[in-house]
Amino acid sequence: MDNKVNPNVKKVVLAYSGGLDTSVIVPWLKNNYNCEVVCMCANLGQAEELDGLEEKALASGASKCYVEDLREEFISQFVFPTLRAGAVYERKYLLGTSFARPIIARRQVEIAEIEGADAVAHGATGKGNDQVRFELTYQALNPKLQVIAPWREWDIRSREDALDYAAEYNVPVSVTEKSIYSRDRNIWHLSHEGGILEDPWLEPEKAMFQLSVDPEDAPNQPEYIEIDFQEGIPKKINGVARGPISLISELNEIGGRHGVGRVDLVENRLVGMKSHGVYETPGGTILLEAHQGLEQICLDKLTLHYKDMIALKYAELVYNGLWFTQLRDALDAFVDVTQERVTGTARLKLYKGNVTLVGRRSPYSLYREDFATFGEEDVYNQADAEGFIKLFGLPLKVNAMLGLEGARRGRHEEPDYSKFKRD
DSSP, X not given: OOOOOOTTOSEEEEEOOSSHHHHHHHHHHHHHHOOXXXXXXXXXXXXXXXXXXXXXXXXXXXXXXXXXXXXXXXXXXXXXXXXXXXXXXXXXXXXXXXXXXXXXXXXXXXXXXXXXXXXEEOOOOTTSSHHHHHHHHHHHHOTTSEEEOGGGTOOOOXXXXXXXXXXXXXXXXXXXXXXXXXXXXXXXXXXXXXXXXXXXXXXXXXXXXXXXXXXXXXXSSOEEXXXXXXXXEEEEXXXXXXXXXXXXXXXXXXXXXXTOXXXXXXXXXXXXXXXXXXXXXXXXXXXXXXXXXXXXXXXXXXXXHHHHHHHXXXXXXXXXXXXXXXXXXXXXXXXXXXXXXXXXXXXXXXXTTEEEEEEEEOTTOOOOHHHHSSSOBTTBOGGGHHHHHHHHTHHHHHHHHIIIIIHHHOTTSOOOGGGSOOO
């Protein structure tokens, strides 16, 4: 396994989780690159045991380990901008893993500068999307750093291989039964892949879910909640102000007990293959429904329809790891303008896996009952509709005229419009 030494790398910053793979990567980097290894672990709300992580990294051979709480900036700088954009990948996926990678990689690059490192490394496999998301961020923020991706180099191919390597180099590994599922968790969501999900015909087993109860077991009475937004950013739950971490955590708990936010999706990976995953995003599902409900009354027709179009591009950029791009910055500028008046309250009903918008109000609401009624008002004269309909339907009329006259005169012969009476 140790068949390569690269003298050009003196110090590397590794994205470290404390799991088997990244623990083994520490001695592998030292053995194959003869370099110092600095570990970096980001707390994004993954609910995994972070206590003792520094000691574990040092015991694995690292010279130092940064353990940093990045939850608040993760939410404010990555989650909320994506929510305000309305970005959803392939109709369902709320991008929980996708936008978690660029904040980790950004901090890696920053620590590499602090430490004077000349390389960065990650534990993503060569078959998935995460390798792209990590490495595009490295390129965007510091292309001079060398990138090391052990899964594309080493001959470790199984859990048993990794355990053998750990034993050989005295890497501390907790003796726990490995789940049949591959999971990724942060404060926004929990994803599940592998196991029986490798067959997209099979229904996910009840015991697999961790953030949400089975909708069949959810309370038999609905729960109503109100969420206040200010310029498209959620600020309160039921009238009580919440910081970003507290707000999402509470909504996860509320949505989870009602079985809200489960998604079963066969998606198109960036690397060209399809994959089957199940996502749990209770709080995010509630927030998306609430935000879209408020936009219904706060955005004009042209802006709302165009925003729906850019939401697709925004989701594609995030999924494909293109967070640090000029295009996303430009789309954010557009979204910022659209959100200037998205202030108000959305009311939602949670029941048996469903979240239903049941009310919305805003001081900037464009909905006016007196404008929308059928009564005779100064702002709307029904007689004006006749001319509008004639102009709006003119292409239909011309097409019909061609059909009536042109079919008899020949396909390529221009019809005689003078025969048609003007109205």
